[in-house]
Structure formats: C-alpha cells, structure tokens
Amino acid sequence: MTSAGPRVAVTGLGALSPLGPDVPRLTEALRAGRGAIAPTGAGETVPYRAALPDSALHEALASAALPPEATRRTSRPVRASLAVAGQAWRDAGLHHGGPDPRRIGVVVAGSNLNGAQSAAAAARMARDPMLVPPRLALQYQDTDHVATLSEAFGIRGEGLTVGGASASGNLALVQGARLVGWGVLDVCLVIGALAEPAPAELRSFLNLGAMVPTAGTGPGGPFDRSHRGFVHGPAAAAVVLESADSAARRSARVLAELAGCAAGLDANSQPDPTVAGEADVMARALRDAGIGPADVDLVGAHGTGSPLGDRVEADAITQVFGDARPWVNAVKGLAGHALTAAGLLSAVAVVVQLRDGFVHPNPWVRDPIDGVPELAGDTAVTTPLRWAVSNAFGFGGFNSAVVWRAAG
Amino acid sequence: MDRTDEAGTASDTGTGIEPDGAVLAAIRRHAIAILPDLRPADVVPERTLAELGLNSVDRSEVVTNVMDDLNVFVPITEFRQAMPVGDLVGLFERYR
Structure with missing residues (x-):
C-alpha cells in the first residue's frame, strides 16, 4: 500500500x-x-x-x-x-x-x-x-x-x-x-x-x-x-x-494540493486535549503525504488561546517536529474562533500563505509560553513555502491534521 | 402598478376601522425577506402572494411573521387559498 x-x-x-x-x-x-x-x-x-x-x-x-x-x-x-x-x-x-x-x-x-x-x-x-x-x-x-x-x-x-x-x-x-x-x-x-x-x-x-x-x-x-x-x-x-x-x-489553475490528512479520536468525551492524540494525527498526516517533519515549513496551529489547549498543542508540535522547527502561526489570534468553521478558515489561510509565500505574524505574542515552537513575530515573514500542516481539534477528543503542498 | 400608498384600500375590512397600512407593510416586508428579488411595489392588494412567486411554505411564513410582528392572532382556518393581499389585510384588520 x-x-x-x-x-x-x-x-x-x-x-x-x-x-x-x-x-x-x-x-x-x-x-x-x-x-x-x-x-x-x-x-x-x-x-x-x-x-x-x-x-x-x-x-x-x-x-x-x-x-x-x-x-x-x-x-x-x-x-x-x-x-x-x-x-x-x-x-x-x-x-x-x-x-x-x-x-x-x-x-x-x-x-x-x-x-x-x-x-x-x-x-x-x-x-x-x-x-x-x-x-x-x-x-x-x-x-x-x-x-x-x-x-x-x-x-x-x-x-x-x-x-x-x-x-x-x-x-x-x-x-x-x-x-x-x-x-x-x-x-x-x-x-x-x-x-x-x-x-x-x-x-x-x-x-x-x-x-x-x-x-x-x-x-x-x-x-x-x-x-x-x-x-x-x-x-x-x-x-x-x-x-x-x-x-x-479544464485547464484550471491549481492553488495548492491537499497532499495528506489524518483524523482520530481520543476515546474521551471531555474537553481535555491530549499530546498523544494531537501528535498522532500530525505524524500520520505527514506519513500520508509521504513526507517527514523536516519538509514542513509552516504549521497553521489550532491555537485557540485556551491555556490548556495551547500547552498541549505546543507540546504535540514539539514532539512531532523536534528540531525541525517549522514556522507556527494561529489565525484565531487575528480572526477569533469560528467554531465548526475554524478548520476551513485555517485551511484557506494556509493555502494563501503557500500560494503567496509568506507566514502571517502573531502580533499579540509578547511573552510566549515555555517550549513554544517557532512563532512568527510582529511582521509577516516573506519566504517560499513548500509544505504546510493545518491542525483542528475539537471538544470530545476530535483530532485532525491536513498536509498541504504548494502548487508547481 | 405602483400602489404602495394605497395600503388596504382594495379590501373591505368590515370593521369600520380605517387600516393604517401596518398590515400591508408587514406583508410586504416579510414577502421580500423570503424573496429578496421581489420589489415592494409588486406587493399590491389586488395580487395574490402565489402570483408573486410565494409557495405554500412562503405564504405560511409570511402569515406567521405578520402575526408575530403585529401581535395579531388569526385562526389558521380563516386563511383560504389564493387570497388577494387586500383580503389578507382585511382578515388581519378584523382580528386587530
């Protein structure tokens, strides 16, 4: 297979x-x-x-x-x-x-x-x-x-x-x-x-x-x-x-490619995210796309601003990406949380960043939590991006990650 | 065609109370909320809501919303198929 x-x-x-x-x-x-x-x-x-x-x-x-x-x-x-x-x-x-x-x-x-x-x-x-x-x-x-x-x-x-x-x-x-x-x-x-x-x-x-x-x-x-x-x-x-x-x-212009994905449950009905569950879907999505952590340039985090959620996601990203340290940003810091639509808004944000070659800033960050991955700062980083991951997690242990590849 | 200032004039309310145009205005507002491409001037007393393109669910929604807006309760059995807008206005006026 x-x-x-x-x-x-x-x-x-x-x-x-x-x-x-x-x-x-x-x-x-x-x-x-x-x-x-x-x-x-x-x-x-x-x-x-x-x-x-x-x-x-x-x-x-x-x-x-x-x-x-x-x-x-x-x-x-x-x-x-x-x-x-x-x-x-x-x-x-x-x-x-x-x-x-x-x-x-x-x-x-x-x-x-x-x-x-x-x-x-x-x-x-x-x-x-x-x-x-x-x-x-x-x-x-x-x-x-x-x-x-x-x-x-x-x-x-x-x-x-x-x-x-x-x-x-x-x-x-x-x-x-x-x-x-x-x-x-x-x-x-x-x-x-x-x-x-x-x-x-x-x-x-x-x-x-x-x-x-x-x-x-x-x-x-x-x-x-x-x-x-x-x-x-x-x-x-x-x-x-x-x-x-x-x-x-039909000679359609291709903006990006959805190259891999993974979803899973935590076997837990509560609003308690787990590092293991989140890391597992990111790792499986990378395997599904046939790439490794070092290939990824950007992670569009779920990043809601929940102290527990942020802690768990930061640890899960560190566990999967280790020293690879892709850029990390969170569209919810700018647009708020769209609840069930959040994953789609993150996906659109990630695709336009891949398409246009930039990493959107996280201008609210002044004092990052410990062990946080490579957060973009106050201004956008202009850089060619090849691969990105977008995360979405939900109450009741719903974990998911999608891998995107830049077009061309 | 444009009879927007003649609210209720085509109907005989039978109550002796001069209609103030509030019922026609509410019917118009709710019909347009359902079919945004309808023009206010299209909703005139002589025409039926069906003629304006409102189906049975639409018509039922207009009636319910007008009752809610004006706090007028008309028994559902009073409504007939193919009532001209003017007759609807008259019916609401009877229960106001």
Whole structure:
C-alpha cells in the first residue's frame, strides 16, 4: 500500500470572516497581521468578539455574483455558505463550466449550526405555538446548507454534513479529499458553514472556562502567557477540491494540493486535549503525504488561546517536529474562533500563505509560553513555502491534521 | 402598478376601522425577506402572494411573521387559498 496520500488539487477558495468579506482581503489582513478582536461593550454576553457585520455578508454575496434568485428562502448562515461557495466556484472557474453535475459533490462542515434561529423560534413558541415559523423544519437542520448549495450550483453528486466540534472543518476536508481521491467525485465543494450558536450556547463556552471570561487584562492570544481562552469570531470558508485529471481537463489553475490528512479520536468525551492524540494525527498526516517533519515549513496551529489547549498543542508540535522547527502561526489570534468553521478558515489561510509565500505574524505574542515552537513575530515573514500542516481539534477528543503542498 | 400608498384600500375590512397600512407593510416586508428579488411595489392588494412567486411554505411564513410582528392572532382556518393581499389585510384588520 502506498502512503502517497490523496493528492487532491485545490482549485478555488472563498472566505467571509472578521478579517474581510473575501479571500483577497483575508490575505491582506493576514499579511499585515491586522486582527479584528475588540471589546463588545455593556450588556453583551461575552467580553470580546471578532465581529462579522451584515455589511461583510452583503459584500461577500456581491463578490460571489450569484443570480438574484439564489438567496431566496435562505437563512443568514446559509447565505454565508452561498457567498463563500460562490467565491470559490468562480475562483475555480467552474462558472465557465465544469464536470458532469453528478461528478460534483458538496461536504458541509459543522453541526448544530443554527442555534440562534431555534432560540428565536423558542421565544415565539413561548408566546404562542402558532408563531413558530414553519420553515424552521427545513432551516434548523444543518442539511439545509447542503440542499441550498446543491440547488444554487446545480450539484447532483454526493452531499453531506460532517460534524466533529471544532475539528469539523478538517474532517470535512478529509471526507472531501477521500471522495475525490476514491474517484467518486471529480470536484468537491467543501464548506465551513457559518455557525450561529444560540446566546445560551455561546455563553456556555464562557461558563465552562473555554472563553476569555472578562474584559480585564485584554483578550490575550494563542501561545502567549496572556491567553485566557478563545474569542468568538464567526466565519464561513470554502475550498474547491478537484482531481488532478479534472483540473487538467479544464485547464484550471491549481492553488495548492491537499497532499495528506489524518483524523482520530481520543476515546474521551471531555474537553481535555491530549499530546498523544494531537501528535498522532500530525505524524500520520505527514506519513500520508509521504513526507517527514523536516519538509514542513509552516504549521497553521489550532491555537485557540485556551491555556490548556495551547500547552498541549505546543507540546504535540514539539514532539512531532523536534528540531525541525517549522514556522507556527494561529489565525484565531487575528480572526477569533469560528467554531465548526475554524478548520476551513485555517485551511484557506494556509493555502494563501503557500500560494503567496509568506507566514502571517502573531502580533499579540509578547511573552510566549515555555517550549513554544517557532512563532512568527510582529511582521509577516516573506519566504517560499513548500509544505504546510493545518491542525483542528475539537471538544470530545476530535483530532485532525491536513498536509498541504504548494502548487508547481 | 405602483400602489404602495394605497395600503388596504382594495379590501373591505368590515370593521369600520380605517387600516393604517401596518398590515400591508408587514406583508410586504416579510414577502421580500423570503424573496429578496421581489420589489415592494409588486406587493399590491389586488395580487395574490402565489402570483408573486410565494409557495405554500412562503405564504405560511409570511402569515406567521405578520402575526408575530403585529401581535395579531388569526385562526389558521380563516386563511383560504389564493387570497388577494387586500383580503389578507382585511382578515388581519378584523382580528386587530
């Protein structure tokens, strides 16, 4: 058996995040190290947020250039999926024509995406059950994203959602890469859907101790001693995965290659990450790609800013990479934590860094935790990158790592 | 065609209360939230929501949202298929 990995081409990207409504502006913010985390103000349930304003969603939809009827009958989270999918679809040139629609699939990352809408409906139900919106039956289900995307883009191949807490984004990439790698699909649209948790759901992360709890000493940041938990940063992101043959047939520009991946469980239902579990998926993903630790130039860390999570990931990176010391950065220090979409946003960030040859800065780092790997500093490092790893870990022991290779 | 200032004029509310246009405005707002490419001027008393492209789930959603907005509860059995918007306005006005 070969360990050459799935070797799937990336031909399109889309992103709507607190760092901007599209990939060019995400790239600009990453290069500048321009973060979006800010205090929320009085009466808010959390002290910090990286905001995703409606204006960004409108701009993202405009850049997707969808026909006007595409946003009919859609919830806000689904409109975000349509926006990033449309950006990625155009980026891949699929609007000029692509494979047989039965050879195109869609995998949506995340579960329990629409808690805010369900909570609003519950409040109406408390007034009178007749006030429950009938369309909630369609929209509370995460599969609404899959169905609406299939309608908007005429997709007739396989479609599904993939849930794995904050590792969902990577797990969706793993499934998408397998569907393409196994020859089931020529093109797979992988979407990190915008998660809009109910206010109580979001607050439960804070009460659990996972989020920055108070305005106090500032939001802190991943791998710095100032870290006090994560900051919410809602986002959606999209990657078009495509077989090398299909990309070649339609002369598509290849942005990077998904060269290897691995996922695994910790056999532990708690929010307690383990060095062994995280190191195992990174090591297996490298083997899947057929490379060694010394080949890797950049690790896009999961790096939430949780003191325990940062400690465990830093130790796991050290265990796998030892003296190889690739650059490490964490997009959550700039954009906040997109929960189930985080893996997809990290993936897009890593691919643009591979494509453009830079390592985004970690400007919040002033006093790194002990044993921390080679963190990029206040300014971007301009350097050719060949291989990168992006990590995503989730509550309940979901571990995942994806290996990316620069195009060409 | 543009009758946006004639809220409720095509309907006979039968209540003797002059409609204030709030019901038509709410119907219009919720119809457009569902079909963003619909123009406000398209939602006029003479036309049915079905003619404007709203399917049965859409129509049910408009009615539910108008009830929620205006705090008016109309028994579901009162709604008939193919009611012109003006008749819908009249029905809501009866229960306001």
